[in-house]
Amino acid sequence: MSEPAVPTNGWRPSLKALTARGEVVALQSDGETTTYAQLAGRAEAIANALIDAGVQTGDHVALLSAGRGHDEAAGLLGVILAGGVVVPLHHGAPRAQIANVMRAANCRAIVHDEKSAAHVRDIGAPDPPLRVELDDEGFVLASLGVIADATGPPSPGIACILHTSGSTGMPKAVPMRWEGIDAFTSWMMKITRLEPRDRVLRVAELSFDLAWFDHLAAFRSGSTLLTMSRRQLSTARSIADQVRLLAPTVVYSVPSFFMRLCAGWPKHEALPNELHTICFAGEIFPPSELLALAHRAPNARLFNLFGPTETNVCTFHEVDRSSLDGQRETPIGTPAPYADCRLVDPSDPKILIEGVGTGELLVRGPTALGGECRTRDQVRRAEDGLFYFRGRLDRMVKIRGYRVDPSEVETALCTHPHVRQAAVIANEHPRFGMQLSAFVAADNEAKPESIRAHLSEHLPSYMAPQRLVLRTELPLTENGKVDYDALHPSG
Amino acid sequence: MANEKASASRDAIYEALHDHIQAEVLLRDEALGADEDLFDAGFDSMSLTRILVFVEERFGTVIPDEDVVLDEIETLKKLTDFVHGYVGQPS
Numbered sequence: 001m002s003e004p005a006v007p008t009n010g011w012r013p014s015l016k017a018l019t020a021r022g023e024v025v026a027l028q029s030d031g032e033t034t035t036y037a038q039l040a041g042r043a044e045a046i047a048n049a050l051i052d053a054g055v056q057t058g059d060h061v062a063l064l065s066a067g068r069g070h071d072e073a074a075g076l077l078g079v080i081l082a083g084g085v086v087v088p089l090h091h092g093a094p095r096a097q098i099a100n101v102m103r104a105a106n107c108r109a110i111v112h113d114e115k116s117a118a119h120v121r122d123i124g125a126p127d128p129p130l131r132v133e134l135d136d137e138g139f140v141l142a143s144l145g146v147i148a149d150a151t152g153p154p155s156p157g158i159a160c161i162l163h164t165s166g167s168t169g170m171p172k173a174v175p176m177r178w179e180g181i182d183a184f185t186s187w188m189m190k191i192t193r194l195e196p197r198d199r200v201l202r203v204a205e206l207s208f209d210l211a212w213f214d215h216l217a218a219f220r221s222g223s224t225l226l227t228m229s230r231r232q233l234s235t236a237r238s239i240a241d242q243v244r245l246l247a248p249t250v251v252y253s254v255p256s257f258f259m260r261l262c263a264g265w266p267k268h269e270a271l272p273n274e275l276h277t278i279c280f281a282g283e284i285f286p287p288s289e290l291l292a293l294a295h296r297a298p299n300a301r302l303f304n305l306f307g308p309t310e311t312n313v314c315t316f317h318e319v320d321r322s323s324l325d326g327q328r329e330t331p332i333g334t335p336a337p338y339a340d341c342r343l344v345d346p347s348d349p350k351i352l353i354e355g356v357g358t359g360e361l362l363v364r365g366p367t368a369l370g371g372e373c374r375t376r377d378q379v380r381r382a383e384d385g386l387f388y389f390r391g392r393l394d395r396m397v398k399i400r401g402y403r404v405d406p407s408e409v410e411t412a413l414c415t416h417p418h419v420r421q422a423a424v425i426a427n428e429h430p431r432f433g434m435q436l437s438a439f440v441a442a443d444n445e446a447k448p449e450s451i452r453a454h455l456s457e458h459l460p461s462y463m464a465p466q467r468l469v470l471r472t473e474l475p476l477t478e479n480g481k482v483d484y485d486a487l488h489p490s491g
Numbered sequence: 492m493a494n495e496k497a498s499a500s501r502d503a504i505y506e507a508l509h510d511h512i513q514a515e516v517l518l519r520d521e522a523l524g525a526d527e528d529l530f531d532a533g534f535d536s537m538s539l540t541r542i543l544v545f546v547e548e549r550f551g552t553v554i555p556d557e558d559v560v561l562d563e564i565e566t567l568k569k570l571t572d573f574v575h576g577y578v579g580q581p582s
Contacts, residue, residue, distance in 0.1 A: 092535050233536040235564075236556045263557040400537055431556065432540045452514050462537055464515065466544060 010182030010366075012159070013080055013219050015044055021222050024196065027070045029227045030245060034070045034137065036222070039077065042138040046078025046111060049140050053130045054147030055109055057083035058155055062107040063206065064089040064098075066116035067136050068229050072206065073215060074138025075111040084109070085175075086160040088206035091116070091230070092461035099123045101171055105161050108147050162207055164309045165396070165405045165463065174309045176209070180367035183338035184312050185217045191303065191316070192250050192277045198223035199274070201248035203233065203257050208401070209312050210281065213252055223250075236264030247272050252279035252305070254401030256433055259289050262296055271297045281305040281313065282401030283433070284389070290319070291326040306332035306389065307339075308375050309403070312367040314339040315387050331386040332379070340364040343381055346393050349374060356383055358390055397426040399434045402462045406436065409465065412458040413438060418446035421474050423482045424465060427489040437489040438465035441474045504550075504578060505571040511545050512538075512567065525568040539564070550578040 018026075021036030028034075034042075055061060061084035065072040068091075079086045087105045089098050102110070102123070109130035112120050117133055130145040159178045166172030194200070200218040202225055204210035218225040226246040232238045239261050251258075258280060265271060278293070278300045285293075285304070294302060302321070307314035317333025335341040343359035345351035353359040358380040364372045378390040396405045406424035413422035421441040426434050440451065448468055455464055467489060475486035505525075513523045516538045523532065543554055554577050564570045 092533075230535050231530045231561065231565075234530070234534065234539050235559045235561055237559065238561045260556060263555070400540075429544060431553075432544060435544065449514050461516075461533075461535060466541060468515075 010157075010178040010180075011186070011220065012178055012182075013077055013216065015040055015047075015081055018043065018077070018219065024222055025224045026219070027073055027225050027227060028199070028246060029070070029229070030232065030242060032070060032137070034074075039070075039074060039138070042074040042140075043077035043081055045140050046075060046132060046134070046138070047081035049132050049143040050078065050082040050084060050109060050111070050130070053109070053132075053143055053145065055082050055084055055130070058085060058158075059083075059109070059147075060085045060087050060105050060107045060155075060161065062087045062089050062098075062102050062105075062110040062112075064091065064110060064112040064116050064120065065206075066091055066119065067113050068227060069113060069136030069138075070227070071113045071134040071136050071138040072227075073219075073225060075113075075132075075134055076206065076215060077219070078132075078138075079111060080159075085155055085158045086206075088160065088162065090163070090205060090207045090460050094457050094459065095119065095123050096457045097171065097460065101163055101173075104170070105173060114141060160212070162209060162309055165403050165408050168408070168411065174369055176212070176312070177366065180312060180338075180365075181212060181216060183366045184336075185213060185220060187336055187338060188213050188252075188279075188313075189217050189221055191318075192217070192252075192279065194218075194221040194223055194250065196222040198249045199226055199247060200224065201226045201228075201243070201246065201251045201253075203228070203251070203253040204401070209309055210252055210254075210401075236260040238264070240264030240266075244272065247274055249274045250277045250279075251275065252281070254282040255280050255285040255289065256283070256400050258285075258293050262289075262292055265296065271300075273299060275300050277301050277303070279303040279305050281307075283398040285330060287324070287328060287330065288326040290330060291324045294319070294321055294324055304330050304332060306387075307336075307363070307367075308373075308377065310369040310373045311339065311363040311365075311375060314341055314361070314363045314365075314367070314375075317386065329388060331382070331384075332389050333386055338365045338367060341387070343379060344374075346378070353381070356381055360393060361387075397434050397436075399426075399436070399462055404436065404463050409436060409438060409455075409459065409463055412455055413440055413451065415458070416440075416442075416446070416451050416454045418442050419451065421482065423474055423484060423487055425484055425487050425489065435467075435489070436463070436465040437467040437469065437487070439469045439471060439474055439487050441472065442470050446470060500578070501571060501575045504575050505567070507549055508542070508545075508571055508574065509567060511549075512542065515545075516541050523567055526566050529565055529567065529570070542570070546574055546578065550574075552578045 018040035026036040026039040061079045111132045133142045162174045163171035202214035302319035304317045305313045315332045342362045343353040346360040361375045361377045361379040376393045380388045409424045410422040423439045475483040477483045563573045
């Protein structure tokens with residue numbers, strides 16, 4: 001199958017291609033089915049509502065779905081068909097942060113579901129000027145407002161703007177280009193051998209690059225996208241029930257999702273036979289858990305995909321089942337064909353590390369932000385020629401695949417009027433992975449509830465520390481800096 | 492007597508869960524109703540994990556992830572009964 005060559009822009013979904021899939025099932029969830037013809041019709045109506053109200057090519061349009069129904073895919077396609085740049089909002093983000101993100105990203109409209117209507121209204125007028133509200137199937141319920149002012153400078157070739165944790169106290173905006181999404185999805189379709197009969201399980205939020213594979217690769221290949229609600233995703237058993245019901249053939253998610261799936265699945269029973277490809281990314285898969293997953297899915301090929309949001313996937317490794325012993329580390333492998341990956345000296349990126357050695361991973365290519373990205377990931381090229389992840393050069397950690405810079409949490413804590421100093425450390429819980437503990441030096445009037453409430457106004461829920469410890473002073477090193485080694489999660 | 496003790500500790504569990512969920516999971520000011528749907532109130536896929544960790548640290552009881560059934564935890568009242576089944580055994 002050959003795709004038309006579109007060198008500058010890259011592939012993107014079109015109404016014609018979606019409509020042509022007709023009665024094939026595009027979206028499926030527990031009790032609900034949407035065909036490609038229906039999805040195309042709903043997306044077209046959303047696009048028309050946006051265009052009629054003044055959205056122009058290149059305008060930034062926010063997308064928010066509290067219910068994670070079929071409205072989310074329809075909204076995504078509607079914005080794309082209208083020529084807009086999608087700005088997915090995180091459902092768990094506080095109103096103040098949503099307002100900040102929308103203002104910083106210059107969003108001129110928001111497409112949202114009925115469930116988030118009250119939340120969106122509370123974001124505060126006059127941002128954004130236009131709201132398009134959908135029901136949970138993706139039909140337009142209401143379109144309120146018009147865009148009267150002149151459109152801003154367009155962002156040519158940008159598909160979406162994702163937001164990830166940064167160190168400044170504000171989420172970091174990461175624009176993704178169509179060219180990069182094209183390179184990534186077409187390659188992923190190859191390695192997952194995606195065909196129209198495939199069923200792709202979508203787990204991640206759209207504000208996360210994993211979900212862009214799920215949606216765009218599924219719609220590009222004409223396969224079925226399977227969705228689960230947040231409620232269904234919240235317990236190991238309900239995850240297992242849904243996987244049994246929906247019978248996915250391809251799943252791309254974080255290791256903790258697969259670990260919960262295995263925990264909820266009946267012991268000594270294999271996962272559905274149809275499941276032929278498992279891709280994981282976002283955090284390290286504990287070797288014993290990866291071995292357990294491999295036993296549960298004897299027919300599936302397993303891929304470790306690697307790369308920060310700023311580069312999308314840049315290296316990959318197909319797991320060799322015979323090498324799994326429950327102890328050995330899984331390599332992050334070799335560069336994806338579109339990514340030029342080099343190791344450089346972190347203190348001087350001009351110094352290249354060739355052959356066996358450890359350095360900072362530098363990525364060039366269509367998926368890399370700005371064409372070239374220093375990842376701050378420390379990577380070793382070993383004797384076997386494969387890359388191995390050796391940790392971060394900064395303090396960033398992964399919590400259930402979500403990236404969190406502890407200094408962003410510290411910055412948020414320090415803006416509380418009674419907090420003088422804050423230190424946030426990450427520690428590993430034996431069953432649930434990484435967690436944050438926050439230590440604050442505060443005056444006598446500070447109350448934990450007030451600090452929690454303050455955090456909830458500034459950070460999304462996944463960044464909220466599990467523990468908050470108030471002290472009069474934090475331990476300091478001889479240099480007068482916070483002594484992180486002297487802080488322990490037990491308090 | 493056993494009933495009294497069990498009900499007292501159920502109350503303690505209820506109170507601890509209420510305060511933890513309100514202030515540290517849902518991060519909101521309003522009190523949480525006993526029969527309010529926690530998912531409608533804003534639970535996400537990570538909220539339950541936070542609660543299991545909290546129960547483990549507060550009461551010293553490990554509740555396996557795979558034992559949790561959605562129908563048994565979707566309100567504060569049900570969640571309290573569920574946790575009580577592990578923690579609040581009168582001795």
